Amino acid sequence: MSDRIEEFSNILRYPHLEKGKLRMAESGLGFKPAASPNQPQPTVFTLRTENLRVCLWQRASIGFRLRLGLGDRTIVLFDGFRREDFDRVQAAMKRFYRLTLEAREPSVRGWNWGEVEVQSDSVAMSIHKRPVFDLPLSKLASSQITGRNEISLEFTPVHTDSHFMGDELIETRLYMTGSSGLRPSQLEGAKDKPESADDEEGEVSKVEAFNEDVKRKADLGQAMGDVLLSFPETLFLTPRGRYDVDVFSAFIRLRGKTYDYKLPYTGIHRIFEAHKPDDLHVYLTVGVEPAVRQGQTRYPYLVLQFAKDELSDVQMNLEKYVLDPPGRDGLSKVPFPAPFHLPFSPSPSPLYPSPLPTSSYSVDHHDGLKSSHKANEGFLFPMESHLVFLPKPPIILSHKEVGNVVFMRADSALTSSARTFDLKINLRNGNEHIFSNISKEEHPPLVAYMRNRGIKVVKDLSESADVRGTVNYAESSEEDVMGVPMGGDEEEDEEEDEDFVPGKAGDSDVGEEYDENFQESEDEDAME
Incomplete structure (x- = not known):
């Protein structure tokens, strides 16, 4: 060469x-x-x-x-x-x-302990000044303290293709004990904060200082000056809590009191906007891949709740191409002031490349049907191509996944006085979901919705059996049903039993071993 x-x-x-x-x-x-x-x-x-x-x-x-x-x-x-x-x-x-x-x-001792250092671009572990591994901060998705002396680092996967068969590091946990020798006001990034009563409580632990150092140096991939939008104290129903939402050009950052997350736009695969029947709040459901984790619990869907008419002053650091993206309308076409949830909505927001599904079904001008899934109360939202149950647990069912639906206790003569019915959804993979306590007023429009979307409606066979049993019971007498005469106000026919002789030994009850007269009666018969 x-x-x-x-x-x-x-x-x-x-x-x-x-x-x-x-x-x-x-x-x-x-x-x-x-x-x-x-x-x-x-x-x-x-x-x-x-x-x-x-x-x-x-x-x-x-x-x-x-x-x-x-x-x-x-x-x-x-x-x-x-x-x-x-x-x-x-x-x-x-x-x-x-x-x-x-x-x-590199170190080849095979130890699982050593010195950990947060460098400008990675988290590096070494043993006797020889490197063991390093983890790039550019791929860091979240850093959270999971125990008293334990911290969890989660990373964004590089390969999103389902056909990829290799292994990728998604999470690693580090255990460190002892004190860092620093007080809360001495941590870098807290220099401008005045000393408070918390400083008198003692020094910051190593795991807390390490967590702050990772967050500061990683900054989740961007500098603070690149924040496009920022929404403080946003209410999340799943996972529950309030998070500060910072919108960047390539991802969204969630900052809570305990957990921080980084959500790349490439990992947001669906968004649903649904209005609660009270007409005061709006649900926003965000599907993320990989799922957000808190310990061993995974949250593939994030559920946010906004007041429908809430207004807030937000500083937008958006350039012209973001306000007016080529080929479609941007935020500059939206009249302001506007609802607080507008930048998160699927359609007009410049954050998403194309419109995403929203609610499309309404009964009495409401989008949701009050129902229950197991012990959880919520709302079932029939949408254009999905069935969505919110808020907890969020269940998203595509029409393509549904094999058939069964309306239970909807037309039964046995439950004609009942005011609610159940909806059973059978999926093509064999699983099923039952949504109960739906008002019977929603039954006709819900049946029409299923048929208009090409979803097969199956008759409840158990309901038919209950009806047949009810008719037979109504036509039968008490004697036919129970097999024996039933006592009541009317006197029963009494006939004397001609074969019955009072006092005869053969007609007496069979003696039991605990009956003290049993052996004595046998002895008397023998003597006679």
Whole structure:
């Protein structure tokens, strides 16, 4: 290869697991994946010279690894180098990019404890100053304290394709004890805060100081100056609590008292807007993938509640292309003042690439049907292409998933006086959901809704059996039903039993072993 280009073959790029050729030149670095049947014309990955900041040489599972740190705190990894490639890579880095390639030998002791440091672009663990692993802060989704001395770090998956069969790190937990030696007012980021009574309680623990350091340095991928919209103290019903919602150009950040989350727009796959029957509040349901987690509990759907006519002054840091996105209307077309939930709504918001499903069914000018799912009370919202139960637990059923529905206790003569009925939804995968205590006034329009959407309505067979049983019971006498005469006000016919002889031993009750007269009677008969 010429002095102006260095090329390396059979290089594997992480985390995309693409194998191809890596070229280095004065203008930058380029990686071209090998062609495959699924990708006959692969996309070339490039890095400009001015974006490179740090380069490290490490041992990897496949040969040796070149670790590149970029100006935006992103880490790029290339595996598959041979040991003899070190001199070529070192010379190319110094000649083209004026960077010194540093070789670091990893720790192979196999310990699960060591020193943890929050660097500018990653969380690094080392043993005796030898690296064990590092976790990029650019992929950090949330950082939360799960125990007294335990912290959980969750990461956004790189591969969202369901056909991907590899392994990815989604969560790791670190356990650290002891005190950090700092008071709350001494933590970085709290310099401007006045000392309070909390400082007199003692020093901050290591896990709390580590959590604050991770949040500050990661800042969930963006600087505070890039916040487009900010909504303080927004009410979430699932998971329950109030969170400060910060809207960025690529993701939404949720900041609560205990938990913080980062929701990339690529992970938001559906949004539903539904109005409560009280006509005062609005539900907003956001489907996220991967699901938000609190400990071992997963929340694939977030449920927000807004006052329908609530107004609030919000500073919007939006540029022209965001206010008026090409090809569709943006927020500049919306009359202000507007409801507080408007920026989250599916249709007019510039945050989403296309309109998402909203509620489309109404009875008595209300969108929701009051019902219950098991022990939880809520509202069932029949929409254009989904059936949605809110608020807890949020259940989203697509019409394509529904095999048939059964209206239970709707037409039964046995329950003609009942004011409610149950709706049983049988899914194609064999599961079922039962929504109970629905007002009978909703039965005719709900049946029409199901038939208009092509959903099969099946007659309740158990209800028919109950009706047949009721008719037979009504036509039968008490004697036919019970099999024996029933006592009442009328006198029963009495006939003497001619075969009955009072005092005869054969007609007496069979003696029991605890009957003291049983043996005595036998003895008297024998003596006679």
